[in-house]
Amino acid sequence: MNAAYALFDTPALDEGAIIARHAPLVKRAVRQLSSQVGAVLEREDMEQVGLLALLEAARRYGEPDEQFTGFAMLRIRGAILDELRRLDWRPRSVRQDAHRLRDGWRALTRQLGREPSEREAAAALGISLDEVQALLLAENAEAMHSFDEIVANGGDVGDERAPEQQLQLRIALASALRHLAPREQQVIQLYYEHELSLKEIALVLELTEARVCQINKAALKKMKNCLAATPD
Template structure:
């Protein structure tokens, strides 16, 4: 895995906290033609993020609609950032993801009955953990809760989608909601916070976080790389984000 700080830099860049040439200055106003040209150039980024998120939300929003929402997030990023440079893609990723997750929340993509069932399963897993005195294995959870592998994976996906949304909110707050890219001071604070948060993770958790956020791989793709089940990757990502979220909230 290597030095976690090195991977923190990759992760931090994936959230738009890289070296911005225009950081702290007013974003240059782009013409309509320039905006259209940059929208076309960065459209593949929108498609990658939509593909990744679409696998986790069980078709709650039509894929084409998700892409349109993502393009609006990209346009907002262009207007805040100004002329794109080598770090723009990282900054835009957060804005694109944020736009899609905001719409998912607005549409209440998890019906009340689904949320209640997820909370019930979560409480059952916690009770099993206390009873065993350790983190239960997948097979133990499925046996204790009488879940099929498919139902267990659905539970993990739902838990992860909820946590990812709240984790992204914290990063949005860290980077500020100004009408321009984050200032150098904001970038430095976020970088240091993420470095410290990543140090709380074990090697496999770091790899999952890196592949999910830096390389924008889906859970299925990460599972293939690490030779794990999709559900196990979900579980690792959930544990990693939980640790990082707790540390960032303490800042």
């Protein structure tokens, strides 16, 4: 068929309908992330960024099917976190404090022979409990963005989607999930599958939000390592 005629045979996407139908994805992503970064970016601004990402996802994906939700959610979350990076939401001083917290936490764990509490970490480092929790939340958001990028890149095969590549990615993710400890699996599933916020997960598991961040970050690191070791 002549390429000029083929253009007329391709139905145009009803972008307005797609956005209206999938707008709740943006609300979910904002709800998930707002407790960690709400002080930096207002919810309304996060939603605007998310809606633009949803539109871009629809244009790249084509007519939505049952896999579109996961595809779009990754890009919505990624766009919001990209905007936060652009706003320099973690200035150098915060990054330095995060490194100090991480090193201090490891040293305290070795000293105590167990995971320290947030209060113990705050006392050992000479900072407030609020500062410890804020640093843990910021580090977790970075870890989520890094993991989302790996999943998005693994499933992004250009304008033509390859079902076999998507299947390989899902198998690799399932395998990576099986390598996690039971509590880590719970956190990952509640966040990515059931789309609860970290605050909601903390209530379900009767933990602090910062502790959920730690578990989530450790789980994502293990999964990233598993995915990196998976042959293409």
